[in-house]
Amino acid sequence: MSNDHPIAVSARKVDMAFGLGEAKVTALKQADFSARRGELIMLVGPSGCGKTTLLSVIAGTLTPQAGEIEVFGQRLDGLSQEALTAFRQKNLGFVFQSFNLIPTLTVIENVMVPLLIQGMKHSLARAKAVAILEQVGLKGREESSPNALSGGQQQRVAIARALVHEPPLLICDEPTSALDKDTGAQIMQMIRDLSRSPNRCVVVVTHDFRIFRFADRIAEMEDGRISRVVDDPSTLEIQPHL
Ligand SMILES: Nc1ncnc2c1ncn2[C@@H]1O[C@H](COP(=O)(O)OP(=O)(O)OP(=O)(O)O)[C@@H](O)[C@H]1O
Numbered sequence: 691m692s693n694d695h696p697i698a699v700s701a702r703k704v705d706m707a708f709g710l711g712e713a714k715v716t717a718l719k720q721a722d723f724s725a726r727r728g729e730l731i732m733l734v735g736p737s738g739c740g741k742t743t744l745l746s747v748i749a750g751t752l753t754p755q756a757g758e759i760e761v762f763g764q765r766l767d768g769l770s771q772e773a774l775t776a777f778r779q780k781n782l783g784f785v786f787q788s789f790n791l792i793p794t795l796t797v798i799e800n801v802m803v804p805l806l807i808q809g810m811k812h813s814l815a816r817a818k819a820v821a822i823l824e825q826v827g828l829k830g831r832e833e834s835s836p837n838a839l840s841g842g843q844q845q846r847v848a849i850a851r852a853l854v855h856e857p858p859l860l861i862c863d864e865p866t867s868a869l870d871k872d873t874g875a876q877i878m879q880m881i882r883d884l885s886r887s888p889n890r891c892v893v894v895v896t897h898d899f900r901i902f903r904f905a906d907r908i909a910e911m912e913d914g915r916i917s918r919v920v921d922d923p924s925t926l927e928i929q930p931h932l
């Protein structure tokens with residue numbers, strides 16, 4: 691990964707706190723983060739250091755108290771909720787830490803949602819959802835309810851839903867947490883392959899040191915900010931505590 695790949699995502703001096711007064715929790719403190727076009731960058735750090743909060747800010751689902759956010763040349767801070775929603779629908783795929791599948795829809799219906807929102811014809815959306823479900827190893831489970839699936843299967847539905855509309859920015863929060871080693875490696879290979887375009891960028895939060903080898907860079911986070919960025923993760927000693 692060359693250092694001169696243009697920036698896809700940048701967050702500058704972001705402050706994000708939850709609650710007020712005694713109950714106030716500061717999740718991001720003047721956090722700076724950037725990800726380049728064509729790369730897969732991982733974000734690691736202890737529980738509670740602000741990883742999910744940072745992802746939500748760059749995804750435009752959480753509005754910080756301060757800071758500038760830019761995604762593929764578009765400033766997100768200052769956009770109206772309507773404009774942010776439209777931006778997300780077109781540009782963003784998000785694999786949530788808690789999956790967030792819709793329990794009243796079948797597996798295939800969950801995966802079709804991002805396509806139908808964009809106005810795609812039902813038959814084409816269905817065909818695309820069938821194909822991506824097969825890619826994540828869930829052929830035959832299309833008509834199941836998400837609640838009838840194992841945790842790892844649900845996680846793969848969430849990944850299929852995030853990928854199906856081929857979003858320029860893919861954000862994954864612990865995408866392999868419920869997967870065995872081989873399935874996790876297959877999914878990461880797929881995610882890495884699709885990061886390889888100047889019009890794409892993938893940000894992955896993980897505690898899973900077995901998948902560090904799929905990263906172009908690893909950003910370490912500590913207490914609400916990025917503390918270090920490792921440019922060549924192959925030189926990184928495996929640190930299972932991360
Ligand atoms: N909606 C919220 N309301 C109040 N506090 C919150 C909220 N979301 C996050 N926080 C707090 O902000 C801090 C950062 O949380 P965050 O979820 O970003 O951590 P994380 O690094 O993703 O942790 P984990 O590895 O456990 O997922 C924590 O102290 C958390 O309790």
Ligand SMILES: [Mg+2]
Nearest residue numbers: 741742787863
């Ligand atoms: Mg988290």
